[in-house]
Amino acid sequence: MTYDPNNVFAKILRGEIPCRQCFTNEFALAFHDIAPAAPTHLLVIPKGGYANFAAFVAEASPAEQAGFWATVATVAAEAGLSDYRLITNNGGDAGQTVHHFHVHILGGKPMSALLP
Numbered sequence: 001m002t003y004d005p006n007n008v009f010a011k012i013l014r015g016e017i018p019c020r021q022c023f024t025n026e027f028a029l030a031f032h033d034i035a036p037a038a039p040t041h042l043l044v045i046p047k048g049g050y051a052n053f054a055a056f057v058a059e060a061s062p063a064e065q066a067g068f069w070a071t072v073a074t075v076a077a078e079a080g081l082s083d084y085r086l087i088t089n090n091g092g093d094a095g096q097t098v099h100h101f102h103v104h105i106l107g108g109k110p111m112s113a114l115l116p
């Protein structure tokens, strides 16, 4: 999928629209989801423009990928979470609505089984 630089997360990265930021470094930005599905619901996005998980794995450098995933763990730990769920929806049929790769961190309550 072609990356659209006008997606909402690209605008957040450029500071064109606000977010409730909780962490940033050279690899990633983390902020609170605007419609939380759990007591803690954070989104972690890479600084580079990748439309989805598959594009991130195919196109991002090994350093970007390693830095991103390490940042996901840091963000969860800094949020005080030891137990949490990571989700990334890859493509529209999987439920992806914002086409800038992102990982959801969900926690703060016992989770039910995954939906089919």
Ligand code: AMP
Residues within 6 Å of the ligand: 008, 019, 032, 033, 034, 035, 036, 043, 088, 089, 095, 096, 097, 098, 099
């Ligand atoms: P997905 O459906 O996996 O693409 O997830 C997109 C997520 O982005 C949803 O959980 C939305 O609630 C969230 N979201 C959309 N716009 C914003 C925004 N401006 N700030 C924070 N979260 C957002």
